[in-house]
Each structure stands twice: as structure tokens, then as C-alpha cells.
Amino acid sequence: MNLSVAYCSALGGREENEDCVGFCADERIGCFALADGTxxxxxxxxxxxxVVGEVLRSFQQVPGVRSCNVDWTLAAARRALGLARQRHPDCAQMNTTLATLVIDTLAATASWCHLGDSRIYLFRKGRARILTHDHSVLQAMLDAGLARGEVRARPERSALYATVGSRDIPPTAMCAGPLKLMSGDVFLLCSDGFWDSVDEGAMEEALDEAAFPETWMDGMLGRIPDLSASHMDNASAVAVWVGPRIEMTRVMRAPCADAHRAG
Incomplete structure (x- = not known):
């Protein structure tokens, strides 16, 4: 199986882009990371x-043994945040979400972890499935039956109980075990500014119309009425396609991106 990747990171209506995306991949294995500064x-x-930089550096050191158990990404992220806080005492309270995905094409497995409300989706046979569980107070209230309705478009959804800088790591931060890949699987890592603006139905519709990950990303962004509207948060995503729909493996290394698309 082959991998193909596209990403976007839009400023939205904010003065600064606090999202960061990055990835490192070859024919065999890839690590994909997205963080959203809180x-x-x-x-x-x-x-x-x-956080994204340290996750990718740690992956590059020993990529072959990192495909099944991805708890090292959480350790790398927390280490990086602690060091950044020490080096920048004027930002001692800085924090971020994290979503990481590791794909091993030879073993045909995918593993992931996350903290906060940045999400990882799997699209299998064109249908969306959220692999992660938002670590937000609103989601916890919905889970407990203390609130009703959708998470999207509700301002209180931004209150998080778990992030990279949190003292405790919730059990839902890690996948239960590696997912067996199927040819044609598609993954999407995205910040809350992205998934709040593009719902799962729109994601599926854009995927059905797309021949490549770049055109899928274009299609999803095109469904956001006004990316530069004052209410728009930073909106970032990484799309990873697995299987024969891609004509050739694309070997990429990408720094943190605050530009628009690349592929």
C-alpha cells in the first residue's frame, strides 16, 4: 500500500495562526502530527x-519500532512543552492540543493518540468515523447525559479538561490497539476550527468528488463560506490516503505549516 498526503492551515479571522501541522513519511511508515495552541x-x-517538532524528531530517531505503540508521542509532546515553558518564562502557561497518527504500510496498521479537541477521522468506503474522543467539558457533559444537542457551534465546547500540559492523561488519549488497514482507507487529522466548520457529511461529499487528497482538501475548504470571517478560528488539517487510488508513493517531509495547501 502507498501513502499520499495533503495539508492545509488557514489563519481564519485570527491575528495569529496557533495551529501547527507536520509529517514525516517514506514508503514504509509515516508519522503525522497536528497541534492547536490553546x-x-x-x-x-x-x-x-x-510539540509537533519534537514528535517528528523523536519519530525520525527510531521509526521502525514506533508503529504499534504510540504512547511515545505523548511523552515527546509533554517533554517539548515543558522545555518550551522553561525557555520562555513569559509564556509559562502556554499549552496546546495534539493529534498524532502513525501508519505502517508493511504491517498494514495505524495507531494514534490525542489530547484536547483536535480530531482524527477514518474514512472507510467513503464513510466517516471519528477515532478520537474530544476532551472537552461539553463532550463530557453530553456523555453523562447532562447536556443535549450537537457540539458544533457552541462556544462552551472550547473548555478542555485534557491537553498536552495537563497533569493527568485520560484513558481515551490512546487508541485501544493498532487498527488493521484496508486498501482505500483515508485519514484526516484536523483542528477544532476545521471540524467545526466542515461537518462529517460535507467531508464525505467532498471525498466522493475527489481523485486526490489535494482536491479533497480543496473541496472541504470550499465548503467553508468565508475563511477570513471574523468569527473563524484557525482551521488546519492533514489528509492521508492509503492504497491504490494513489498512482505512486509520495515521499515527503513537511515543516510546521502556516501557509495554505501543499501536497
Whole structure:
């Protein structure tokens, strides 16, 4: 099986892009990471860059043994955030979400972990499935039956109980075990600014119309009425396609991106 990747990171209506995306992949294995610096404290963009950079550096050191158990990504992220806080005492409260995905094409498995409300989706046979569980107070209330309705478009959904800088790691931060890949699987890592603006139905519709990950990303972004509207948060995503729909394996290394698309 082959991998093909596209990503986007849009500023939205914010003054600064506090999202960061990055990935490192070859024919055999790939690591994909997305972080969204949390609001309310100075240094969110710095925190996101530090965390994504350290996750990818750690992966590059010993990629072959990192495909099944991805708890190392959480350790790398927390280490990076702690060091960044020490080096920038004026940003001692900076924090970030994290979503990481590791795909091993020879073993045909995918593993992931996350903290916060950045999500990882699997699209199998064109249908969306959310692999992660938002670590938000609103989601916890919905789970407990203390609230009703959708998470999207509700301002209180941004209150998080788990992030990279949290003291405790919830059990839902890690996948239960590696997922066996099927040819044609598609993954999407995205920040809350992205999934809040593009629902699962729109994601599926855009995927059905797309021949390549770049055109899928274009299609999803095209469904956002106004990316630069004042209410728009930063919106970032990484699309990973697995299987024969891609004509050739694309070997890529990408730094943190605050531009638009690349593939």
C-alpha cells in the first residue's frame, strides 16, 4: 500500500495562526502530527510548534519500532512543552492540543493518540468515523447525559479538561490497539476550527468528488463560506490516503505549516 498526503492551515479571522501541522513519511511508515495552541494564555503558537517538532524528531530517531505503540508521542509532546515553558518564562502557561497518527504500510496498521479537541477521522468506503474522543467539558457533559444537542457551534465546547500540559492523561488519549488497514482507507487529522466548520457529511461529499487528497482538501475548504470571517478560528488539517487510488508513493517531509495547501 502507498501513502499520499495533503495539508492545509488557514489563519481564519485570527491575528495569529496557533495551529501547527507536520509529517514525516517514506514508503514504509509515516508519522503525522497536528497541534492547536490553546487560547487564553500567551504562546499558543510556540507551544504547538515545539510539540509537533519534537514528535517528528523523536519519530525520525527510531521509526521502525514506533508503529504499534504510540504512547511515545505523548511523552515527546509533554517533554517539548515543558522545555518550551522553561525557555520562555513569559509564556509559562502556554499549552496546546495534539493529534498524532502513525501508519505502517508493511504491517498494514495505524495507531494514534490525542489530547484536547483536535480530531482524527477514518474514512472507510467513503464513510466517516471519528477515532478520537474530544476532551472537552461539553463532550463530557453530553456523555453523562447532562447536556443535549450537537457540539458544533457552541462556544462552551472550547473548555478542555485534557491537553498536552495537563497533569493527568485520560484513558481515551490512546487508541485501544493498532487498527488493521484496508486498501482505500483515508485519514484526516484536523483542528477544532476545521471540524467545526466542515461537518462529517460535507467531508464525505467532498471525498466522493475527489481523485486526490489535494482536491479533497480543496473541496472541504470550499465548503467553508468565508475563511477570513471574523468569527473563524484557525482551521488546519492533514489528509492521508492509503492504497491504490494513489498512482505512486509520495515521499515527503513537511515543516510546521502556516501557509495554505501543499501536497
Amino acid at each position: 487560547g487564553g494564555a500567551k504562546g499558543g503558537a510556540l507551544a504547538a510548534r515545539a
